[in-house]
Amino acid sequence: MAVTATQSTTDLDFVRQLGQQLRVDSIRSSTAAGSGHPTSSMSAADLIAVLISRYLQYDWNNAKNPNNDHLIFSKGHASPLYYAMLKAVGAVTDAEMMTFRQFGSRMQGHPTPQIPWVDVATGSLGQGLPIAVGVALAGMKLDKLPYHVWVLCGDSELAEGSIWEALDKASFYGLSNLTAIFDVNRLGQRGETEYGWSTDIYRRRAESFGCVPIVIDGHEQAAIDRAFGSSLSNTGKPTIIIAKTIKGKGFSEIENKEGWHGKALPPDMAERAISELGGIRHLKVKTSKPDTGKPASGRKDGQADLTMVKLPVYQATDKVATRKAYGDALVALGALPDVVAMDGEVSNSTHADEFAKAYPDRFFEIYIAEQQLVATAVGMSVRGYRPFASTFAAFFSRAYDFIRMAGISQANIRLTGSHAGVEIGQDGPSQMALEDLASLRAVWSSIVLYPCDPNQTAKLTALMAQTDGIVYMRTTRGAYPTIYGPNETFKVGGSKVVRQSPKDRVTLIGAGVLAKKKIPVRVIDLYSVKPVDVKTLREAARVTKGRFVIVEDHYPEGGIGAAVLEALASDEDLKVAHLAVKGLPTSGKPDELMNAAGIGTRQIVAAATKLAAAR
Amino acid sequence: MAVTATQSTTDLDFVRQLGQQLRVDSIRSSTAAGSGHPTSSMSAADLIAVLISRYLQYDWNNAKNPNNDHLIFSKGHASPLYYAMLKAVGAVTDAEMMTFRQFGSRMQGHPTPQIPWVDVATGSLGQGLPIAVGVALAGMKLDKLPYHVWVLCGDSELAEGSIWEALDKASFYGLSNLTAIFDVNRLGQRGETEYGWSTDIYRRRAESFGCVPIVIDGHEQAAIDRAFGSSLSNTGKPTIIIAKTIKGKGFSEIENKEGWHGKALPPDMAERAISELGGIRHLKVKTSKPDTGKPASGRKDGQADLTMVKLPVYQATDKVATRKAYGDALVALGALPDVVAMDGEVSNSTHADEFAKAYPDRFFEIYIAEQQLVATAVGMSVRGYRPFASTFAAFFSRAYDFIRMAGISQANIRLTGSHAGVEIGQDGPSQMALEDLASLRAVWSSIVLYPCDPNQTAKLTALMAQTDGIVYMRTTRGAYPTIYGPNETFKVGGSKVVRQSPKDRVTLIGAGVLAKKKIPVRVIDLYSVKPVDVKTLREAARVTKGRFVIVEDHYPEGGIGAAVLEALASDEDLKVAHLAVKGLPTSGKPDELMNAAGIGTRQIVAAATKLAAAR
16 A cells, blocks of 8 residues: 655644654665664654654755754664655655665765755764754854754663753753653663653653653654644743653554664564555655744854954964963954854863953853763854864863764864873873874864964964864963964964974974974974874985984874874884873873973983984 | 861861861962862862761771772862871871872872772762762672762762763662762852852752752751761662852852962962961871671682683684674673673673673663763772673763773773774764774773684683773674684784795784785784784784785774884884775675775785785
8 A cells, every 4th residue: 555645734644644654664764774773763753743744944955044943863773764754855755765774875874964954973872962952052042043953862862961961051051942852762772771661750850950841642643742832932941852652653563572673674574564554655744944034143154264363473482372372363263253162161271261251152151061062062063153162182082972973973163172291280190181182083084283382373273263074173281482483374284394404314203392392303393183294204204214203292002103103104114213101190290290201301302312323 | 376186086076177177288288289279178178077077987097998988089179188188087197298299299189099098080070970889889789888988079060961870870770878979169160160059950950860969058067967977878869968168168368259269379378278277287087997898799809710711612613793702701701700791771782781691680781871881890890890891882982081081090991892893884884983992092001902703702801801901892793704713812912923924925914804804915813902912013024024904994093003003113114005994984784885995805905915016
């Protein structure tokens, strides 16, 4: 049996049929793929059917319409439902939907922005909601447009702390333009979830976190309808719709049964399921078009226009910490209306507070919640802003999974981590980033910058605004001499040969604070750690016969040493002395700690001298 | 004025004096250091004074006494208070306390286990409480000893999702042996915290998360006393004492004032403060000794005795995924009473479920909360167990800051991450660990293992039990041929030369699933990625004149390629072809994705052939 219809009215009987179609299509695509999550899709089918036919305001022909609502599947594994929805609204064909999970298809195992309607990649649970909070924050505070942000969450992901970080910020900022739908189908991957169908637990928690909870039967269309309607009128608070649902709903053989998470139905079962669900349908939903309106912020899509920006300038006699220069430059970048900033309650250390004072409407205090800090940046990136997020470099490690996923989302975010390395001194190892270069280099689409003086920092901060991807800059605590003039130019993938002669016997690489020691060798300031300046490194290798001393305030693995070695891996004749932080650091003065770590001046000189003398 | 007294009674007037002493000493040590957090110490001084004089049961002369209570400063920056407490109980001298933050002193900027009374390093906020939950879980479910776990939290860190992950698990597991003290002093690093003194918000949240909240004035000794007393009798639930306090309490010039976070008082101010606080005292507290008792679990301190373990054995004809062999081996290791396991609701994928079935009393379901997953492992490591935590390798990135801090804590934990690399196929990039080797290699004290067959996996899993540090093993989704016999031996820092002849022209390194391709070259199975087998690599470099083909199912940065290059950095004559995952992967079949990523068989053969032909 196959039903075909186009319906612009949205009576609940149609919605009921639509829900069945979404289930059938979720089964069809996953069975064709031989994998996927049909049962997790079936539990949420009625919720999505009501949403797309009666509430969502979306121009499917123009995913870039700034007035579109946002719909984020935080439970990304319900991708069969997402793609079934795209078919129902006419965004993709049935045939494309059926390419689910095939190599080359846009219908990936978990949704990614390879398709225009997907804001961010999901699939690492507990991330869609935090990012949605960022989107909603942009909608309310920057765009000032009435679009609504809808998020579909699974119940398993409610155990992630990031969900509660997100709800905390959603209520703190009064995001009544946000509705999270908890699809409480009771069953996780390996059995019952922590709280099963105890929706009252979720209700109490949502309420205590400042949201308006509405508990409903997630298969009763009228109740869903009322809940969505109510969520649009919750002034000042986000809404959480806690929907009690049944995993595998609609196919009696597997409804509410364990052992069916993440499994496609075998073809014979799929046939029985489709039959029980009323057969294949091709109903079309006409989603409401959004309002018209323009973002209030004056943001512009496209390249950052730096002609509007007057960067700070430092004199050769100035001693200014790179973190301070970052703050100064960020204020200058505030001239661009799409530059926004957020910080994790350390803005007086990262110097993002300067931006907060100059542009309070475009600064967002996220408090000590680094996952939400990065998620907010990603959400604002979705809305076309240029977010700069900052905290101590060590604490971006708290958000590493968010940064990883931001890469997969092809988000454009800028992260500035201060207080890197043992150089911070007395605070001790918990505050020292010593693995940030390794971990952030390994993120898809990342750029890693590590300036050593204030003029360079200012220029690189401006460059960050112009650069897509996950752009990370490492700044340091202490103030050191200014070595570049204000007219020096820098680029992503560049480096500076600070000192050279044709007779150099050793190349010294020590980005950041270590680049200024007076060693009688070729000195390269490798301020762009990723991508790295292979050409300059090759030339140095040629002149100094492959002899490099690489010094870094970072653990030995995966940092600047690895970056240089990876770049020159296909060259012959390398002989590298690598000085990195050996041993677990303690508290002490910066110089004491650098010497103890094996990256002190004496050790650098010794390594360079030894290598220069080698045959 | 200086008061000296030793007091074994614990009347509240003494406690009041003790609180003042703790404040004075916090000021003295930080002023001597010229940095630190005296005001954050002063707010909590009365809480700690009551605790150590009337509730804490602790044998300061024997920090290893298994019956000791645990006291964890989740707000690690209150270290001046912690060290002042150590002086008051006689664990350290006043002179040692005064070495605060000096190079070589144990009195570090944030507490670390360099001193025996500290369970774990803190200083990255929101971690002490989650780890305390792990300790309390061990106390209740494994040790079955009556010790109590006390945690001091700051209010700023309550914005961290990890706090709520922790409270969720604390109540889920009914940890009435846990008391968290929220020191709500209203002021964070840069101004007011998110909720200031709105203790009612915290009360409602704590209650909704299944804890018993008690709101008190944190400077009223009698109220503190009643709250602690009450917390010891809360059957079945953890207690949260929400103490309204004043930052800088006791020194009128800075009480409740902004701008005094993380700042030592200048000497003249310190003098006035000490005077206002009643001068320098040297009161001694006689803390109650704990009960006697032995852990019920039969755990033994010391080296794992593998003679009790009968590892699984696989035949040459078997095709078994390494993740399956991990599960099998973990069950075998269950013969050791100190082996415990925990998983993030994916145990049927990681195969930790086999252990859960065999040893349900020693398995802990943490659900989808990876930060708490690692924190639980760390907490159980504190109690002398050998924890094995598992989830998808990609999702350990969620706990990267916890893993980083576990390194600083010198914890001994084992992490097994399954589903690494593009090899997982259809699920797509969100589920693929492609940066795990880079990020985990860069963690202090880490060991990184990457087996390629089931017999090897079983042996390495046993080796993990015997190995200290942060021991990470990467397992894969698919089943591949068994290449090692059951009698092969493996070691941390080892490798296997799978194939060799004196005439080899190229060395092929492709740990894990890539090691078995038939290339006419020397093949090294580099199963220990960190530490790496430098000797074997050097020998291979000598024979094959520095020509290496390195293949890895990982992004190009910081993984196996970097490990090899770093190891051979000081050697001359390297010529390396590095094949790693280029481009952002999608969904597809494993072979399709490996070819697309540039790590397919054809590409390996081409690279090896080209390199072999090079001069």
